[in-house]
Amino acid sequence: MADRPRPGAPVRVALLGSGGSIGTQAVDVLTRLAPDWRVVALATGSRAALVEEQARRLRPAAVAIGTDAPLDLPTGCAQVRGPDALEALAARDDVDLVVVGTAGVVSLRPVLAALRVGTVVATANKETLVAGGHLVMAEARALAAGRAAADPRDPLASPLGWLRPIDSEHSAIWQCLVGEALADVAGLILTASGGPFLDTPAGDFAGITPERALRHPTWSMGAKITIDSATLANKGLEVVEAHWLYGLPYERIDVVVHPQSVVHSAVRFRDGSLKAQLGTPDMRLPIQYAVTYPRRLPSPAAAVDLVAAGHLDFRAPDEVRFPALRIAREAGAIGSRATAALIAADEVAVGRFLAGTLDFPGIASLLERAVARYGSGPGQEPGVDELVALDAEVRAAFAAPGAGPGRGTVPDPAA
Ligand SMILES: NC(=O)c1ccc[n+]([C@@H]2O[C@H](COP(=O)([O-])OP(=O)(O)OC[C@H]3O[C@@H](n4cnc5c(N)ncnc54)[C@H](OP(=O)(O)O)[C@@H]3O)[C@@H](O)[C@H]2O)c1
Structure with missing residues (x-):
């Protein structure tokens, strides 16, 4: 399947988690990329009306919903049911690329199923890597090794060609690494906005309400990841994700608080150079990069205006007020x-x-x-x-x- 798409033919995409924050933005990206990218399979958890509307618009061949509730789908579109529906969609032989926007470990089996039949995966889902990084990276590395033997310059000769990160920090690192050798990397710097409580005294933390925690200063995201950003657990999970994606030990993965969320992350090289990727906080950019890699195409994301940004601030994270970051790091080391x-x-x-x-x-x-x-x-x-x-x-x-x-x-x- 890795030899597809055939020249001139559309890239056929299965989108898992199409009803969520990442999923709906991926639908937007894929709609703009049509007809060169075509959605052939969709899955969501429970939002029946939304996935029915997406099916009418995108005309996929197959749709699944986590509840297995009967769906009203257009002619030619089949509902796939059962506990293995996501795996069945991910491993279809008419799918060239699986885009994963589901939350939770529900996507671990589908990601492995896709890689095992040689289909590229672009994933926003953290849980797959945080829980099963050792499993999925082994598959991606094996696929890449097969390609590297034939042509080391093939974009699929790298595990990142097979398991493409969508998370903005990991996409930034990936973009900084293009054309570089991993052996030259001294370390990674993941940036964190710091969330809405960056300057809140620890004594006030017990009174924080969900409503306040859901007000993220820079990003608009699903509820779970927004709360994770407020506790910095999200950054901790991203440190683990980076460890698996880039194969670096935890002590070479740093976190820096950067409240403006313009620098999405950076790579330190052994010659002292620092490369960073900058962008507006719009997930459609990393989604599109993972979908069109190695090509860059016009996107709806606005470019960064450095003069308007004025100044970019950086500071060390406070692991005393935000212990979730430390706990995640310690878990990673275990x-x-x-x-x-x-x-x-x-x-x-x-x-x-x-x-x-x-x-x-x-x-x-x-x-x-x-x-x-x-x-x-x-x-x-x-x-x-x-x-x-x-x-x-x-x-x-x-x-x-x-x-x-x-x-x-x-x-x-x-x-
Ligand atoms: N949102 C962001 O900007 C962002 C940025 C970076 C990384 N991420 C990561 O991306 C992942 C998704 O985040 P999100 O914010 O998009 O979450 P979300 O808005 O909660 O969306 C999650 C999606 O997963 C679907 N889902 C849940 N169980 C399912 C099942 N059994 N079968 C099929 N679909 C299922 C949900 O379906 P229903 O809604 O229909 O129930 C929904 O479409 C998370 O791992 C998150 O950490 C998100």
Whole structure:
């Protein structure tokens, strides 16, 4: 499948998570790129009316919805049902590129299924890499090695040609690395906006409401990632993601707070040079780069106006007020069981914060408990079944109403 698309033929795309923040922006990008890129499969979790409307507009061959509710689809468009629907769409032999905009570990199996049949994946989804980075990168590296043997300059001779990051920081690093050798990289710098509470005293954290935490200063994103940005858990997850994508040890991946969100990330080289990628905070740019790579095409994202930006500020992150960053780093150093526990716990913690049963500092407390309780021990390279089971176990343990008083301290459910 990697030899497709045939010259002159459209690139055929499966879009997973089409109803979400990334998914709807990907629909916008792909609509503008038509007819050279064509959506042949769509999947969302629960938004039936939205995916029906997308199907009428994009005319895919197949659509799936997580609830399996019957859909009203146009003629020629089949509904794919069942627990393996996402995998079935991702591994279709008429798909050249899978774009992943789902939240959670639900996309781990579909991403592996796509790579195993030699289909390129562009992913915004963090959970796939944070929990299963060891699995997906092994597939991407094997595919790239096959290409490199024939032609080292082939864009698919790099694992990043196969597993293309959409997350803006990782896209920025990827863009900085084009034409460079990984051996020349001294380190990575991930930028963080710092979120809405960058200057809020720690003493005020217990009173932070979901409404305030959902007001991100620079990016417009889904609710989960917006709360993760406020706690800096998002940056912690991105450090783990970067470790897997670029194969660098954690001590060579730094985080710098940059409130304007114009510098999306940077790479330090061994000669002392620093390369950064700058852009307006618009996810359509990294989505499009991953879709059209190695080509750059006009996009709806506005270019950065450096004079209007005026000044760009940078400062060190405060891991005392924002312990989630430290906890994620520590989980990464332990291994994939720990990061899988972290990501499952984070989904529970954010859900509970939004529901009002956990306060803002309680999010980090819950993460720390989950990593300590479920992350340690041998077997730090779990298989998919083990990861999915661990995810369910952590969720069940911490989601229960009794799994914490909700006002900052979270007891260990196993205690
Ligand atoms: N939003 C951003 O700007 C941004 C930036 C960088 C990275 N990311 C990452 O991208 C991922 C998605 O984020 P988001 O903000 O777009 O989340 P979101 O708005 O919550 O969207 C998630 C999507 O996943 C779908 N989904 C959930 N379960 C599914 C299932 N079983 N089958 C099919 N689809 C399913 C949802 O469907 P329904 O809505 O229909 O239920 C929705 O379309 C996350 O990993 C996030 O960290 C997001």
